[in-house]
Amino acid sequence: MEKSFNEKLIEFLKTDSRFVDDEGELVKAAVIDRAWKIDRDLVKLLLAESDVKSKFFDEIEGHWIFNINTFIEYISDKNFLANSYTRFRNRIGLNIGGKFLRERGEVSLVWPYKDCVLEGGQTREEEKRKEIFFNEILAQDEIDRLFDPKVLTNWKRYTVDGEQKVTEIKRDENGTIRENLIIKGNNLLALHTLKKQLRGQVKLIYIDPPYNPPSNSNTFCYNNNFNHSSWLTFMKNRLEVAKELLTKDGTLIVAIDENEHIYLGVLFDEVFPYHEKHCITIVHNPRGVQGTNFSYTHEYAYFIIPRGVKTIIDRKIEDDEIDWNNLRNWGGESLRSDAKNCFYPILIDSQTAEIVGFGDVCQDSYSPGSRNISKGDLIEIYPIDNDGIERKWRYARRSVESVKHLLRARKKKGTWDIEIGKDFGAYKTVWINNKYDANEYGTKIVKSLVPGCKFDFPKSLYNVYDCVHSVVGKKKDAIVLDFFAGSGTTAHAVTLLNKADGGNRKFILLEQMHYIETVTKQRVHNAMVKEGVTDDFIYCELMKYNEAYMDKIQAAESSQELVELWKDIAENSFLNWYVNPEMPQEAVNDFTEIGKTENGLDKQKKLLAELLNKNQLYVNLSEIDNEDFDVNNEDKKLNQSFYGEAYNG
Template identity: 55%
Template sequence: MKLYPTLIDLLKTDPRFVDDDGELVLAAVQDSAWKMDHDLMRLLLANADLEATFFDDIDGHRVFNLNTFIDYISQKDFLDNSYTRFKNRIGLTVGGRFLSERGEVALVWPYKDTVLEGGQTKEEETRKEIFFNEVLAQDEINRLLAPKVLTNFARHAANGTEPVTDFKRDKGGVIRDNLIIKGNNLLAVHTLTQQFRGQVKLIYADPPYNTPGDSNTFGYNNNFNHSTWLTFMKNRLEVAKDLLREDGVLVATIDDNEYAHLKLLCDEVFDRENYLGTIVIQSNPRGRTTNTHFATCHEYALFYAKDIDSVSVNYIKLTKEQELEFDKKDESGDYRLLPFRRSGGTSTPEERPNSYYPVYYNEKKQAFSLEKNEGSVEILPIDKLGKRRVWRQTRPSFLKAVERGDMVCRKSTGKWVVYMKDRVKEGRKPKTIWTDSKYDASANGTMLLKGMFNGEKVFSYPKSLYAVKDTIDILTERGGNDTVLDFFAGSGTTAHAVVELNREDGGNRQFILCEQMDYVSDVTVNRVGKAAVGQDCDFIYCELMKYNEAFMERIQTAKTSKELLEIWQDMAEGSFLNWYVNSAMPEDALRDFEAIGKEPKGLEKQKHLLAELLDKNQLYVNLSEIDDAQFKVSKEDKALNKAFYGNAYDA
C-alpha cells in the first residue's frame, strides 16, 4: 500500500518517533495517538491522503479517527523489515496485531500500571540488561510474583560456612536470621512478604539512578527510558510499603536526574502526608567533573513513613568536630557558650512576644533575676545595630536555666552580654544537609571497600558506610532488634552498617539483603563476613531457584549470533516458551533472525527478541511447583523451604 511509506516517512520526521538507528518506534507513535497529541495531528493533517484516511468530516470539522489509525499502524505489514517479519513468523503477533497492542501483555514499553522486572545480572556490561520488559496482564502477575523455591542454602558464621538446618524465630514466629538472597529483587521481595509483611522497621533503597551516560542501566529504548525507570521503581515501592511496620520508614537515595519524579512517585505510593523530609548528602566533595555545567557533589535521601504519626527520629550523634566545640567544663559536664539573644529569622518581639523581656544581672553576686534589685543592671536583647531582638527562651525556661547554673553574663566592648551553656546531649536533631567528611563515598565507600579486599577494586560506586550507618541509627531503636531491608544490596554496605551499629550499642538488629548480580557471592557475602569478624553475627545465604532465568543469563553473555541460535534451540527444547511462540523454528524465521544480526546493533536486537520468547512466569521455580519432578528440587531443599515458609508451604 502506497500509504505505508508515506506515513512512515512522515512519522520519521518527528524525532520523538525514531530510535538511535533511525527506525520508527511504534510504541511512541501509539502513545502520542492515544493522547491525541497535537503535533501528531498537525503532522497527519499536513498530507491530504493521510487526512482523508485518518480524519472524519463532521459538519466541516476534521475529527481524528483513533481506532482507524491504531488499527492501521498495528497491521503486521506496516513495518516490513526483518525484525517485524521475525516477530510475525515466530509468533509475537496474535490476530495480525503485535501483543504490545493487545490487552494480554505490553512488550518493550512499560507504563505505570504495569509490572517490570528488570534483568540485570552483570555489573557494568556495555548493555546492562536485555530489556525483556514484557509487562504481564493482571491474571498472569500473580504467578510472576508468587513465592519462589529457595535453594543453595548456606549459613555463614565466625568459624566458616555451615549447612542450614533450621531458622531462628522470635516469639511471634517471625524469622530472626540475617538473610542474603540472590535473585531478581522484585521477585525476591515478593517472596519475603510471606514471612515479613508488616515486620520491617527500615527499608534502605539505593536504586539505579537513571543518570544519562554509560552508567545508565535503563538504556535499551531511549524513547521510553523515563517511564521504564518509573515503572521499575513503582513496582518495588508498592511491595516495600507492604513490608513496613506501621512505624516503619522507607529511605530512597537518588540524584538530580530523577529526584523530582521519585518524590512524586513516593507521594503517590506513600501519600504526601507521610513525607518526612529530604536530606542532601555531600557524597563527592570534589564534585563530578565530567558534568557539563555544574560539578555535582551531592545526592538525595528521601524519607517516607508508612504512618507519620507513628514514627520517631533519633538524634544524630555528634561528629568529632562538633564535640570539639564543647570546650568548657563544669561540675555538670562539658558545654559551650551560645549567645542568649536570638538573631536571624523569627527573632523579633513581633514574632516572639513572650521571649522579649528585661534580664537583670548583679555582677557582685553573679546572680540573674527577672526583677530589678539594688546593684543589678538591666539587659535587653538589643543587637549591635540597635534593633530589638528576643531571647532564646521564655521567662519560665530562663528561670530554670538559672537554677541549673546554665546562664553566664560577660562584658564585651563595655556592654553586658548574656550567654547560656549549651551542654552535650545524646546528639542533635538531624539536619537536612550532611556535609561531614565521613560521608565522602570515595574515602569511606570505594577506598574502605578496597581496604577490605587487599586493595582490589571489587565494586563501583559503593555508598559511604557512615551515610548508611547514620541513616539506620536515627531510624531504628538503639540497642534494639529492628529489621532493616535493602533490596538493592550492591556490595553490602547496609548489612555492614547494621553489624557496626550492633557492635557499638549492643543491639541485635536484623538485616535482609536482596541482590541479583553475580558479584553477590564474591563481594557482598565476603564483605559482610569480614565486617562480622569478632562479633556473634551470622547470616544465611540462599538463592531463588532458576529456570528460565538461566537462559536469560546465557542470552546476556552471548558474544555472537551463532551462540544465540544455539541458545534458541535449547530454549525450544528445554524451557517454557511463551504460549504464543512457535517452537518449531521455521526456516523463514531463521533467515530473518540471521538478517537482523547483520543490521546495526544486530546482536543486541537478536538478544532482545530471544528474551521476548521466554515465559517470564518461569524465570524462577514457583513454590507451588516444588514437587514437580522436572524441577528436581532436592529433599533437603524441600525441607528448608518448608521451614522457611511455615504454614504458607502447604497453602
C-alpha cells in the same frame, strides 16, 4: 531497485525527529498520536510528497482533506514496518492484536546484561555504577503465578570461621525469622517470596535504586529507553510489596539523585499517601562532578515516615559542633536556696583539668567563699557567679554523675568553671561531613575488604550508618531490609551499629546481580570478621528455571550461539502460551537477519528473552515435589523450616 511505498513512507516520516527512537527506528505510536491530533507539521510533511498525498488525502473543490482514519489504519497494520524484527515477532507469536507486549504492561522485570563496572571518570554521567539491564513489562493478564513464593536453594551459613552448612532457621518466641539473610534473585520476586514470613516485621527499608540519567551514555541502560514512566513502574511494583513488610511505625529511606527525585516524590504520594515525606540533601562528593552548568556534590535521601509518629532519634554531635554552656544556673530560681541539693563541689585534677569526682551536698551553714578552692592536686569548683552570689548547678548531686561525660572544666580569666555540652541533637535536612565522601568511605572501604573487586562508587559506609541509626538507633532488635543490596553497605552499617551498642538487629539483602557472590557476600563476611562480631548470615538463592536460560542468553557472544540456544529453549523451557514452539525456517531466517543489523546481538537477546514464560523464571514453592525440578531433600527440609505453615511440600 525502486523503493516500495512503505519504504518511502517510513523514510519520509523519519525526517521528523519526533517519530524516531534512539536506535533510529520509527515509532508508530508517536505517529498515530500526532495523526489523531491532526498535527500541523505532520500534515504538512504528508502533503509534501505526491504519492503520500494522493493516498491519504481527498481533494474537494481544490482543497486537500486529510483522511485520518485511512492513514491510521495503514500505519497500524501489522505489516507496516514489517522488517525482519517485526516479521520474527509475528511468526513466533510475540505480537498480540498488533501490539508489542511491553505496550500493554503493568509489571516491570529486569535482568542484568553484565556485572557492575564503573569506569571512573570526571563526568557526571560516569558517577554511578554501570549496570546494563534488559527490562520487560508484563501485562496484568500475563501474571499468573509470578508472585508465588519460590523454592530457595544453595543454602550456606557464613560465620567468622567461614562457610558452614545451614541446619536450621532461627526464630524468636513469636515465630519471626531472626537470621541475617542475603538472597540472590530478582528482587521483585524475592520480595514476594518474603511477604508471608516478614509482613509487618521490618522496621526500616533502606534502598539505593538504579537511577535513570537523561543521557545518550546512560550509566544505567534499559531496552526501550527505560524512561520516567517505565522507571516509575519498576519502582512502584517494588515499593508496593515492600510497604507490606514494614511495621506500622516502619520507615522507608530511598537514596536518589536529582534526575528522578521529583518523579519519585509523586510516586511516594501514591504509594504512601498517609506518610510524611522528607527529602534530605547529603553532600557525598565534595570535589564535585561536572555537569553542563554546575558541578554536582550532593544526592538526596527520601525519608518516608508514618505521620504523627516520632521516628527519627537524635544524632550524636561531632566534637566541633557541640554547643557548650555553663552548668551553673542563672536567672530566676537559680539561687542556692532554690534547690539546696544542687550546691556541691565538682572536683578536677589541677594538672589535667579532668573532672575526677563530685563532693557531697554542702551543709546550709557552710559557705566556700570562692568559686575555686585548691586542695592538694585537686580543685573544688562551686556554682558561684562573678559577683560572688551562690547559685546552683543544673543537676542535683544524685543525678550529675549520669552526665559526667558531657561535662568539661574551662578556665576563664584565671577562674575555673564547669560547662555542659549537648552531644546529641536533631538530624538536619542538609548533611555535610567528610565521612559521607563516597570515595574515601565507600570505594576505599569496599576495596580494603574485597581486594581487586570492580565495584566503584558504593555509598559511604557512614552515610548509610547515619541513615540506619536515625531510625533504629534505639531499636536493638530491628530488622533492616535492602532490596538493592549492591556492595552490601547496609549490612555493614547494621553490623557496625550492633557492635557499637550491643544490639541484635538483623539485615536482609536482596540482589540479582552476579557480584552478590564476589562482592556483596564477601564484603559482609569480611566486615564481620574485621569488626570482631560473633554474628553470622545465611546466603541462599531463588531456585532458577527459566531464569537459567536468561543467564545463557545474556552470556551468548554470537548470533549462532543464540540460534542453538533457541532450539534448547523450544525443547526444554516453559514458553509463553502464545509462542509458537516450532522453529519455522522463515522465522530462523528473520532472526538471523536481525543479527546483522546495528546492535543486532542485543536485539536477538531481547527477542529470545521474550519467548520465556516469566511465571516460570524460578521454581514455585508449590512445585517443590515436582520431579521435573529435582529439588533435593536437604533443600526441601530447609524450605519447610523457612516457610513454616506456608510450605506445600
